[in-house]
Each structure stands twice: as C-alpha cells, then as structure tokens.
Amino acid sequence: MATTQLSKDLLRAQFVGKTLHQVPTPSVVLDLAKVEANCNLMLEAAKRLRLNWRAHIKTHKTSELTRLQVGNDDSTPVNIIVSTVMEAESVVPLLKEYQLRGRPVNMLYSFPVYLSSVDRLAAILAQLGPGSVTVMVDHIEQVKLLTLIASKSGHPPLVFMKVNMGGNRAGVIPNTPTCAALVRELLLAETVGAAVFYGLYSHAGHSYASRQDWEAMGMLGAEFSALHDVAHAIHAERPDHPLVLSVGATPTVTTLHHPDFGVDIDGEGRKQNATGTNNEGEAVLMTGAESGSTDAAATGLIKDIIARMRADGLTLEVHAGVYPVLDVQQLAAHARDATYLNASAVAITVVAEVASLYPGRGAGDVTEAMVNAGSLALGREPCQDMGEVKGQHYNGWGIVMPWAGVANVVPGPQFPAVHGGWQVSRISQEHGVLAWVGNKEEETPLAVGQRVRIWPNHACITGAGHSWYLIVDSRNQGREDEVVDVWPRWNGW
CATH class of the missing domain: 2.40.37.20 (D-serine dehydratase-like domain)
Incomplete structure (x- = not known):
C-alpha cells in the first residue's frame, strides 16, 4: 500500500517564488521549458510514424511529468510503465482521471512478476478494471502467478513476454527451447482465462554504450527484428494471434527524431518535418539538411522492418523513460547528432x-x-x-x-x-x-x-x-x- 505522500500545497508554499539562490542545497531542479520540449518531440515522433507510445515514468515518479509524457490528446490511450509497485499505486488516481475523460489506460509493471507483488497488483487491476494492468514474464514459473492475479482481481492481467535481445539484464533469448516453452505456457494460460498474452517487450539497455551519432538506430532495428522473430514462432503455434511488439530505451527511440523519418508522407498527403530543440529548449522544425545527417540507409532499413511487421498484422509500440530530462549519459550515447541532442x-x-x-x-x-x-x-x-x-x-x-x-x-x-x-x-x-x-x-x-x-x-x-x-x-x-x-x-x- 502506498505511504502518505508529501503535501504539494505545503511544498509550494515553502518554495514557489524563491530563487535557486534561496532554496536549501543540495536540491534537484527541473527546467519546465526543456521537459515540455523533450516530451513534445517524443509524442510528435510516435504520431508521425504511427507507432503506439508507452511512457516510462520511473525516472521522475511524479504525476506532473506523467501528464506531459502522455500528452493531452483525449483520442489516444494512456499507456505507461512503472518500475516499482509504489509508482503503480501512486499513479492510480491520475489513471482514473483519464478513464473518466474517456481515455483507455494501461499500466505495465516492468519487473518480471514475483509472489510478493501479486496482491498489490491485483488490487490495482480490480480498481482500474479489465485491460488496465500488464505484467512482465520471462520464466515459466512466473506463469502460475497470473492465475493468482486473475482470481484476486476478478480480471485476467495482460502479459508482455520479456525478450532478451542483447542487454542480458532480463528476458528469454529468441529461438531457444526456453523461449518456445514459455510461449506455449502463456498461450495455455490465455486459453484457460488466467491471462491475456498481450505481446513482446524488449529494452536495449546496452544502447547506453553507443558513442557515435545515430549509432543506436541500428539497435532499434535489432530490437524490432528480434521481436519479429519471436512473433513468427507464436504465430506458428497460434496463427493470427494479435500481438503488440514494444521496443525501446531512450537512446534507441530518440533516433526516431532523425530527419529522414521526418519527411514521410502522412495519411493526408502532407510532408512533415522533423523537430529539434533550440538553445532555450523550445521545439523547432528542422529539415534534413539542417541536421547535417546523411544516414538514409539506416532509416530506410527501419522503415522496411516496420512495414513488414505491419504487413504481418503486428501492432508496434515504442517506450522510453529518461528522455524528458536527459543527463550526461544520454549526451555521451550520441543517439542523435548535436543539432538534436546537446x-x-x-x-x-x-x-x-x-x-x-x-x-x-x-x-x-x-x-x-x-x-x-x-x-x-x-x-x-x-x-x-x-x-x-x-x-x-x-x-x-x-x-x-x-x-x-x-x-x-x-x-x-x-x-x-x-x-x-x-x-x-x-x-x-x-x-x-x-x-x-x-x-x-x-x-x-x-x-x-x-x-x-x-x-x-x-x-x-x-x-x-x-x-x-x-x-x-x-x-x-x-x-x-x-x-x-x-x-x-x-x-x-
């Protein structure tokens, strides 16, 4: 159960109107102009490329920044990721608010499900209703916990199978007997009503070690390709089973700001430019020439991968977390060139x-x-x-x-x-x-x-x-x- 949180009103009374030369130190500070610009760039990129968007809120753990990450378009779903059950419980009031506005909500608890999380996750699912909570599975022994969540909440949880595509932190390795066995168990759990096999999830954490402009773009393509391989194996067992393929880390997903993605033709035949930020942190339109980028081959490859997956009836989703605030690690990764990321x-x-x-x-x-x-x-x-x-x-x-x-x-x-x-x-x-x-x-x-x-x-x-x-x-x-x-x-x- 969530503990009592600090009073925002009391904190505002204490600090608002003071300058950074008057507040206690050390204090952590966010610049709203830059946060908003970074969030808007991500929302624009996902919309431009017709990709589902899932915002990871673990970096900041606040309702205010969550609002900026999911945007204010009531025609879009509110899909988020949390890393602790505390985050999950604390964000419930905000998700209920979005439900009242008619926006579908879905919260993914991104740690592979474990026994002591079951009761608290089930309580959240009971509050938010069917289809609202997704859990992560990467081991066959975790599947039995799905039945517990379903029985305690009254609703089957949605499930992402975590796929290891090189980061080696968590997930099953594609094209292995372990992967095939877990697929069969999840399909069986779905058949008996214990879960909904929602899709496949990867996180290219090793993209933080990239050091060349746009290098992480290749890892984004590798993520999609790895999940596509697993999706083929699932469809061999259950043809036409709907699946969401969710990929991302801030270095990989922010490469979607590449200008060669920004001149696609949208559904109404209009050309769209990519966007960057100026020195004040404001979103600005940019052309490919202004970015100085020439890596059309990599973007073309990813476009081809996306087209092939869509042709197979797969739903594509991207996720990221640290991008609204960034940090020195993200600058070091050079996911974008200096025009876009500085x-x-x-x-x-x-x-x-x-x-x-x-x-x-x-x-x-x-x-x-x-x-x-x-x-x-x-x-x-x-x-x-x-x-x-x-x-x-x-x-x-x-x-x-x-x-x-x-x-x-x-x-x-x-x-x-x-x-x-x-x-x-x-x-x-x-x-x-x-x-x-x-x-x-x-x-x-x-x-x-x-x-x-x-x-x-x-x-x-x-x-x-x-x-x-x-x-x-x-x-x-x-x-x-x-x-x-x-x-x-x-x-x-």
Whole structure:
C-alpha cells in the first residue's frame, strides 16, 4: 500500500517564488521549458510514424511529468510503465482521471512478476478494471502467478513476454527451447482465462554504450527484428494471434527524431518535418539538411522492418523513460547528432554550494573545491569510458553547468568525450569534489559560498536521492531561476 505522500500545497508554499539562490542545497531542479520540449518531440515522433507510445515514468515518479509524457490528446490511450509497485499505486488516481475523460489506460509493471507483488497488483487491476494492468514474464514459473492475479482481481492481467535481445539484464533469448516453452505456457494460460498474452517487450539497455551519432538506430532495428522473430514462432503455434511488439530505451527511440523519418508522407498527403530543440529548449522544425545527417540507409532499413511487421498484422509500440530530462549519459550515447541532442536540452540539475577550496591540490596544480552534493545527492553511476585510450573520455560524476557567474567550459558537439572545466571528480556520501579539467591558466575561479548547478550522470539515480523536484522555467526572461512549482516524488517500493 502506498505511504502518505508529501503535501504539494505545503511544498509550494515553502518554495514557489524563491530563487535557486534561496532554496536549501543540495536540491534537484527541473527546467519546465526543456521537459515540455523533450516530451513534445517524443509524442510528435510516435504520431508521425504511427507507432503506439508507452511512457516510462520511473525516472521522475511524479504525476506532473506523467501528464506531459502522455500528452493531452483525449483520442489516444494512456499507456505507461512503472518500475516499482509504489509508482503503480501512486499513479492510480491520475489513471482514473483519464478513464473518466474517456481515455483507455494501461499500466505495465516492468519487473518480471514475483509472489510478493501479486496482491498489490491485483488490487490495482480490480480498481482500474479489465485491460488496465500488464505484467512482465520471462520464466515459466512466473506463469502460475497470473492465475493468482486473475482470481484476486476478478480480471485476467495482460502479459508482455520479456525478450532478451542483447542487454542480458532480463528476458528469454529468441529461438531457444526456453523461449518456445514459455510461449506455449502463456498461450495455455490465455486459453484457460488466467491471462491475456498481450505481446513482446524488449529494452536495449546496452544502447547506453553507443558513442557515435545515430549509432543506436541500428539497435532499434535489432530490437524490432528480434521481436519479429519471436512473433513468427507464436504465430506458428497460434496463427493470427494479435500481438503488440514494444521496443525501446531512450537512446534507441530518440533516433526516431532523425530527419529522414521526418519527411514521410502522412495519411493526408502532407510532408512533415522533423523537430529539434533550440538553445532555450523550445521545439523547432528542422529539415534534413539542417541536421547535417546523411544516414538514409539506416532509416530506410527501419522503415522496411516496420512495414513488414505491419504487413504481418503486428501492432508496434515504442517506450522510453529518461528522455524528458536527459543527463550526461544520454549526451555521451550520441543517439542523435548535436543539432538534436546537446547540453541545452538537459532539464535536470542539482544545485549545490561550494563549501571549501583547495588551491593547487588537483592534478597539474589546479584547484579543487568541495561541494555539498555527493553520492546521495548525485548518484554513484559512472558514465562508461568507451574511448580507445582509457581515461581520456569523461569519467567523472557530474559536470558543472555554465550558470550564475560560473563561466564553465561550454560543451561542444563531441561533449562529453571532449570535455573540460569544472567537474565532479570524486564523491563520497555527502561530499563532492570539483576539479578543474584543462589548462590551469584557463581555470575559472570559484568562491566559498558560491552556488553551482551540476548536470548529473544518470537522472534516474539522481532523482532517487530527493523527495521532490523544484521546477523553474527558462522561458521566464529575467526570472529563469525562480521556482514556479514543486513536484513531489513517489519514493519507496
């Protein structure tokens, strides 16, 4: 059962109207302008390519950002993904609101189902009604739990079979006896009314290790192809069985913003341009020439894969989670080129204070500084060094954003592989150590008591260390640092 959440009204009374120079530190901040732009880009891409869209809400765990991810088009379903049962329980009131507006809802609990989750998931399914809850299965022993959920809720749950297409975190491997056995068990469970075999699901987590512009596009094609192979095996057992094929991770799905996807002809014969973001985080139309991209072969291959799957009667769905806020890891993956993906699109920062300075202590006699944001405020998740010479790529724990007198190195197209300026070089529980990377002569001075904003490596882990987000809006000229809202998080399990 969900625990009592923090009062949004009390938090707003405490923070709204203050600036980032007046709030306690460390605090995690989201820029509404950039969040909205990133969400709109994804909704536009899914609509343009006629793909079903499923929003993962695990990064932020808030109702406010969930609304932005699913959009306000009442003609579309509200399909979401949660990673904890706490998220599932907490989002129920919002899903009920959408049901009252006539929007079908479906919540996927993305962890393979386990015994202690059954009662709570069944209670949610009972509240939201048939077709509202989907669970994940990747082992034959999990199938028996579907009967329990159905009996406790009064409705059979929908089921995604998780397919491992290279990430090796979870899922069955295609074209193996284990995969075939699980398919048969799920079809049997459907026959006896214990479940609805809804479709196949993959997550290309290894796409985070891509480092070249648009490289993750090939992994998106591999995801679709892997699920297509499994769908053929299912149709060999049960011809014409309806299936949803759901693929995605932020690096793979955001490659759908590629300009060669943006000049397709829609159903009414109009050409549509792709969209990007400008330096203010606003959505802007762009042509293929403006993007500088020439990778038409990869987009053509994915279009062909999609066409073949649609010809087989399959429903195609994409999902992603961290894309609304982004982070240093996403910049490192270079899922899009710098025109579409750059530091100006990162919506999340952590505000911290410089507590002490240590001149000449760093390598090359550069200054080091201590800030009050360590692993609990920033997270301890490294950005994998994929460079040919280890240690030359970025390997820190966060990068200081140019802001409020900190004229840090402005990121270029190869950022963060090519990097410099103030970075979080070491962290412990509450302590973060900033070090200047680059020529000592170019070092930007810091002062004790000065505030800095840090782009974190992984937004999902960073958010977990905080109970709410402070919301600013960079579209408010002259008041870009003013808190305009507070979004409480659904922390816990």
